[in-house]
Amino acid sequence: MGQPLSDPAERLWKFVRGDTPTVEFEQWVYDTPTLEQLFGPDMYLELISLDYRDPMETVRLPDRLRSWLDEHVPRDCECITWQDKEKNPEGYETANLGADFTILKSRTPWLDLIQCLHCGSHWYLATDTVDADYYLLRLTEEQVAAILDRDEWPKQFDDLEHVWPPPGWFAHDDCRDLDDWQEKHGRPEE
Ligand SMILES: [Zn+2]
Incomplete structure (x- = not known):
């Protein structure tokens, strides 16, 4: 509108x-x-x-x-065909997620802000490694700015069980807690 x-x-x-x-x-x-x-x-x-x-x-x-x-109208990527809220089983359409997208910021090891390398669209990606599913949420410019500038993420995946590291997980990654992990891994090297 x-x-x-x-x-x-x-x-x-x-x-x-x-x-x-x-x-x-x-x-x-x-x-x-x-x-x-x-x-x-x-x-x-x-x-x-x-x-x-x-x-x-x-x-x-x-x-x-x-x-x-x-x-x-030739298109460069698959992501324009995906619904704003999409759940894809791993290995399906999103098999090339790694090749077609770049990670801009990570909230947990399994929650990322990603950008399509072809069309530039931004997505909030949740990777459920237990159920082998990808969840994708198309993001607006405002949502992307909120994540990058203020670390404010959409609530969409807050209740997903397997995308939040359990207590104790961080020790394996030499981190104290989620804050510490985000400090070390939240943003890719420039
Ligand atoms: Zn795209």
């Missing part, structure tokens, strides 16, 4: 991945006549004449748009 429509592809992906409600997407389609240029007359007509109240008509729309995007 109130955001510049600088990148229609970003808006389309947001809907395709399930982060924009259908009514909001419908309104954006009606409010954005420049989409006719982007899509061409046939696809544009299809979009503005769709009955967005009819689930039978809208059910295939995300797949249809995804195919269109894949064909017409």
Whole structure:
């Protein structure tokens, strides 16, 4: 809301991945006549004449748009396709997490602020080594600034059991406690 429509592809992906409600997407389609240029007359007509109240008509729309995007707007990374809140089993889509992202700051050995090396998006990553899951939360500029400047992290993963070192764990890493660990490991070497 109130955001510049600088990148229609970003808006389309947001809907395709399930982060924009259908009514909001419908309104954006009606409010954005420049989409006719982007899509061409046939696809544009299809979009503005769709009955967005009819689930039978809208059910295939995300797949249809995804195919269109894949064909017409080349993307550099997978992360634009991920939901704002995503849980991925390790080894699935995020298998290359290490190669495609850089760690900007760590809260615990298993909670990191990361940035996509391709599109620049910021994510809050929780690595559950016990259940072998990745949890990802897409971050806003404000959230990133709060983490970097004031060490204020979103509460999203506060209750995840396996991403907080148990007491006693730190001794193995030559640290006294979490504060000490963050001091030593929280930020990668410049
Ligand atoms: Zn990306």
